[in-house]
Amino acid sequence: MAASTVDTFLPEALQFRSPTTLVDIGANLTHESFDRDLEDVIARAQAAQVNTMIVTGTDLSHAEQAIELARRFPGLYATAGVHPHDASAWNAELAGKMAALHAQPEVVAVGECGLDFNRNFSTPKEQEQAFEAQLGLAAESGLxxxxxxxxxxxxxxxxxxxxxxxxSNAVIHCFTxxxxxxxxxxNLDLHIGLTGWICDERRGHHLRPLVKDIPLARLMVETDCPYLLPRNLPAKLKGRRHEPALLPWIVREIAQWRGVSEAELASxxxxxxxxxxxxxTES
Structure with a gap:
């Protein structure tokens, strides 16, 4: 198969359809792996009832790209922030540019921002400074x-x-x-985002009993695509690139561990x- 078509389809066994419309709150659709077939990716997501996708902006360039995608495709929205890995780039000029992006109608959240003391690509001090500044931008914008x-x-x-x-509100995306x-x-009245990490028998099993602890009114779902492809899919996927069309599978897994129907969890x-x-609120 030609390299350009590796990820342009899903096997029939992976063509899931949610019983009701879904929101993928974390989709990295600006990733280069989506450049060749983004329209197909969005069409497959819509066929799966994933009609709304929040495109993650992890730095200035990717936030600007996310906004452009949101302008091109109905049902797409953007976030704008600086990931802790890139916190060393934070300065007054970048803060001003981020504030301007937060005023754009396509932007629905400040972020992805926060702290990552696992890899420390930026120092903890740099991370805390950038995060503190973005907390201030969130307070100013109300996002x-x-x-x-x-x-x-x-x-x-x-x-x-x-x-x-x-x-205002805040969600811990990809909680693990x-x-x-x-x-x-x-206890801080935060929201929680769950991904296909819960489908990983090596490292996600500890999340399964915790699902029932999260109030439904504070639980959201996401793919974090193209990362975190669920390891328990019923068929193999060429290229192993995750995409929003697979979100219903993650919802099915979460619903099972929560003890509710897929339809209830999706809704x-x-x-x-x-x-x-x-x-x-229109679907």
Whole structure:
């Protein structure tokens, strides 16, 4: 098969369709792997009832690209922020440019921002400075926060607690931590985003009993594509690139561990996402 067509289809066994419309709150559709077939990716998502996708902006360039995609495709929206990996680039000029992006109608959240003490591509001090500044931008704009945290739960909670009265809503995207960290976030009235990590028998099994602890009104779902392809899919996928059309499979897995129907979980997470990001409620 030609390299240009590797990811332009899904096997029939992976053509899922949600019983009701879904919102993928974290889709990295600006990733280069989507350049050749983005229209097909969006069409497959819509066929699966994933009619709304929040395109993640992790730095200035990707946030600008996310906004352009949101302008091109109905049902797409953008976030704008600086990921902790890139926190060393934060300065006054970048802050001003981010504030301008937050005023664009396509932007529905500040982020992806936060803390990542696992890899420390930027130093913890640089991460905290950039995160503190973006908390301030969220307070100024009134937009919700789209947050990244890894191995930094305690410090993240301290910083969020100091700003909690000033910011609106916030979601810990791609939550993968433990029970104590989860309840710390819930005690701050934060939202939780779950991904295909829960489908990973090597490292996601600890999340399964925690699913019932998350109130439905604060639970949202996401692919984090092209990353985190579910490991328990019923068929292999050439190229192994994750995409929004597979979100119904993740919803099925979460619903199983929560003990509810797919339809109930899909409906609840969609309503929560629509409220959180202030999206139109039409499906």
């Amino acid at each position: 919700p926060l789209f947050l990244h945290e890894r191995d930094a739960g305690s410090r993240m909670r301290e910083m969020l607690a100091a700003w909690r009265d000033d910011i 931590a433990d029970r104590e960290t989860l309840h710390g976030y819930l 609840a997470t969609t309503q929560t996402a629509q409220r959180f990001f202030r999206l139109p």
